[in-house]
Amino acid sequence: MASEAYPLVKTGGLADVVGALPHALAPLGVRVRLMLPAYPAVRAACPGAVTLHRYADLHGGPARILAAEAARMEVLLLDAPHLFDRPGNPYVDATGTDWTDNALRFGALARAAADVALGAISGYRPDVVHAHDWQAGLVPAYLHYADAPTRPATVMTVHNLAFQGRFDAALLAPLGLPPRSFAMDGVEYYGGIGFLKAGLALADHITTVSPTYAAEIRTSAEGMGLDGLLRQRAAAVSGILNGIDTDVWDPARDPLIAARYSSRDLAKGRAVNKAALQARLGLDDAPGAPLFGVVSRLTWQKGIDLLLEVLPRLLAHGAQLALLGSGDKPLEAAFKEAARAHRGRVAVTIGYDESLAHGIQAGADALLVPSRFEPCGLTQLCALRYGALPVVARTGGLADTVVDANEMALASAAGTGVVFSPVTADALAHAIDRTVELHGRPATWRALQRRAMTTDVSWARPAERYAALFRALVDARGS
Ligand code: ADP
DSSP states (O other): OOSOBTTTBOSSHHHHHHHHHHHHHGGGTOOOEEEEEOOHHHHHTOTTOEEEEEESOSSSSOEEEEEEEETTEEEEEEEOHHHHOOSSOSSBOTTSOBOTTHHHHHHHHHHHHHHHHTTOSTTOOOSEEEEETGGGTHHHHHHHHTOOSOOOEEEEEESOTTOOOEEOGGGTTTTTOOGGGSSTTTTEETTEEEHHHHHHHHOSEEEESOHHHHHHTTSTTTSTTOHHHHHHTGGGEEEOOOOOOTTTSOTTTOTTSSSOOBTTBOHHHHHHHHHHHHHHHTOOOOTTSOEEEEEEEESGGGTHHHHHHHHHHHHHTTOEEEEEEEEOHHHHHHHHHHHHHTTTTEEEEESOOHHHHHHHHHHOSEEEEOOSOOSSOSHHHHHHHHTOEEEEESSHHHHHHOOBOOHHHHHTTOOOBEEEOSOSHHHHHHHHHHHHHHHTSHHHHHHHHHHHHTSOOSSHHHHHHHHHHHHHHHHHHTO
């Protein structure tokens, strides 16, 4: 159960993961039915949906559970017009403010998922319920307090601990949670109701999206208030890296880029893509200038403000910057201003643009990811696959997926990018210096690109780990 899944509805990496896992698990004998809210776009993608279950009143209105096939996936939709039939973003209104009834919206989705798990749909009893992020956090809680004779195993996956879904305690009864659930070992969280906290407390197993992040979230520095609970549950916590869809992200077959190329033959194709990107964005036609790319939400988490600070240093190297993203208005404005001030050298596109994201990965020499924290990160995986060398902060999944090209690594034919720490403007500036220096050594750079492009960033290995975890949990429950 999740609140978004690519390609049906996406605001971030969560959707990529949820949309990819069913396909990656299928060959391993794991059949996934994906439960999502019937947002207008999702409903529209499921014209032949059939009704499997009805609620006369689910948190304020009638609702149905529908089944359909969409984007080659089996989906179950919670069709509750009073909760989900709204335009725009899944979580916020047109002004960017959280929908005021988010607790009831995602509480309803979790309730429906728990009902399905307990047999609401005839002929269907899943072995495992996999709950993603705070929106699904109440699923383990509803199952725990249902006191049913049997229930499926539960896995809670944290894609980002910063989003916790904390709501007023007065919602306990409206959410249909029993009074006894309002306890330290239940849904209570700092005097309110914590959706993610509930999932972390009550799921059989907890995963997060990289081994390093799994360790980081157990520390007070990065546990965001949940580290105590996570330390307590340490034996049930593991990190499974994300992959990317290597069919969608395949430079040898990508219809969204100007020229296709592979790790064996990349020089010409990449040169064409770089020239095309420069032309598309109004950057100077400078084949030799190191071109740095950014594809990111523009928020504090992503360390994008640090990039703004070191921009003069980047430009002093004769380098260029192509940035695509959206987020905090002051950051958007500052980057637009930088683009005006450095026409031809800095290109800034505010918005969400799948095609340009591919163009940047194929045309930029390096991709900057200076995140202050990063549970896994997907853009650096795309960058590896496309031979845009990732320049990343040593944190979370970035630390797990990029090998720093220091002299020792180079001497032993290792290295796939540039890794820096601490996450400060100085360290980022130094990383940019090192990247430019490496870019000036063509044979070294080419070898790095080849290694990056042949790194396995697919779902094959992560899917095996999820499948093994699911089987172990089912075995442990003796079902
Ligand atoms: P997060 O989920 O924290 O935003 P990730 O790196 O895990 O970050 O995933 C972000 C996903 O969204 C990637 O697939 C990335 O390519 C994509 N993305 C982010 N911003 C944009 C944008 N402005 N346009 C197109 N794709 C974007």
